[in-house]
Amino acid sequence: MKLTFYGGARQVTGANYLLEIGNIKVLIDCGMFQGSRYSEDLNYEKFPYDPAEVDFVFITHSHTDHAGRLPKLYKEGFRGKVIATNAALDLIRKALPDNLNLIKQEAEEAGREPLFSLKDLEGVLELARGVDYEEEVEIGDGLKAVLHDAGHILGSSMVDIQYPINNPPSHKASVDARFSNPLNILGEKTGKIYFTGDLGNPPTPLLKPYKFVDDASYVVIESAYGSRTHEDKAERKNILQKVIIETMQRSGVLMIPSFAMERTQELLYELNNLFNSGKIPKVPVFVDSPLATNLTEVYRKHSDYFNKETAYLVETGDDIFNFPGLKFTRTAEESKQINNVPPPKIIIAGSGMSTGGRILHHERRYLQDPNSAILFIGYQVKGSLGRRILDKEKEVKIFGEKVSVNCRVEAIGGYSAHADQQMLLEWVKAAATGGKLKKVFVVQGEEDSSLTLARKIERALEIDAIVPKPGESFEL
Known part of the structure; x- marks a missing residue:
């Protein structure tokens, strides 16, 4: 063999x-x-x-x-x-x-x-x-x-x-x-x-x-x-809640580069809980990813793979991937319209390592804003744009343009x-x-x-x- x-x-x-x-x-x-x-x-x-x-x-x-x-x-x-x-x-x-x-x-x-x-x-x-x-x-x-x-x-x-x-x-x-x-x-x-x-x-x-x-x-x-070693799971929810509250209080934009598969669905589940329990303010949340939108439908189809607690929520009629203020954007035109919504707001978009996708447009717009924040919730491979931002580089290139990184940079390892x-x-x-x-x-x-x-x-x-x-x- x-x-x-x-x-x-x-x-x-x-x-x-x-x-x-x-x-x-x-x-x-x-x-x-x-x-x-x-x-x-x-x-x-x-x-x-x-x-x-x-x-x-x-x-x-x-x-x-x-x-x-x-x-x-x-x-x-x-x-x-x-x-x-x-x-x-x-x-x-x-x-x-x-x-x-x-x-x-x-x-x-x-x-x-x-x-x-x-x-x-x-x-x-x-x-x-x-x-x-x-x-x-x-x-x-x-x-x-x-x-x-x-x-x-x-x-x-x-x-x-x-x-x-x-x-x-x-x-x-x-x-x-x-x-x-x-x-x-x-x-x-x-x-x-x-x-x-x-x-x-x-x-x-x-x-x-x-x-x-x-x-x-x-x-x-x-x-x-x-x-x-990862952070404690309870701590990851606390960090998420803290970053959201502080960014929203500053009328900033919270950018979350997220993998369309699993990470986005987990994040929506967590946000649903935080919004429903009144722990974070109700602000517009955009999932700016046609792929994440399509994959979320696959998750709904295969709820038999979920753990007991989540399967029970689904069986009792809770749409765990939806809440007031959430909007999925499929088309390029819908994506552009996010710019017309004034802060505070939360934008979840791919790719998870900022190597491509719609998140780049939002990063080019908001990385230089000291009131805004970028939150990484997944592994950032060496050499990726996400890793360079996470490593506190003061300036990065996006679409060939130099962009200053003035916003707050955070990461939650517990979301891995x-x-x-x-x-x-x-x-x-x-x-x-x-x-x-x-x-x-x-x-x-x-x-x-x-x-x-x-x-x-x-x-x-x-x-x-x-x-x-x-x-x-x-x-x-």
């Missing part, structure tokens, strides 16, 4: 792992590189393997850095099966067309061909198949996969690949072959390799917590916050949808309790973060924890 790390190695984005067992080839995630000056070139590079030989792609969740290169994989010859949860696929069906529009625009500006076409996007979606958590998927003779709840965003999963230890699969399963009950074909000599995808940060307003496992042979674990160092360690410790764990591979983090977590794992468990280099392969 061979595992190769083609993305997400010593970097946060671009998750792409190839697992070869016998003559079966399985990809875990096919994400875009984001946030650095080299990202575009990396995305345009040909895949360093033949996509036509890949049998299955398991997508852990719908974020672009995990699913964004799926159409490119199809473009280069992939015709296997794409497997993800039903909710994740619904989100991907909304997010990828939006991503394509941005890709076309950027390609035109750069004078190059788009990364992929609408035909590629539609083609790969036709290969996609939704599954439920804990449903077993046969992918080869004696080889199966199970998706478990990762608690990161709606429909996110960790991928559990189960393989016979002494008998590599001799032929491939039909891409349509699935079974819902164990057939005991693996016997006792079974190994399991877990790809965590992105683990969540429980408890969250909307989702159930991620699943703990105790029978791992190998683990591939994320490390976005592998060197840090990623597990922090302590949570990641606890998850690995649980995975090792069965006594089978041989190696841990630490990925999807900046290099320092991954190395820090790897050292912590080695000290705690006396197990090899490896931070792979891009393109590095391991025989398991």
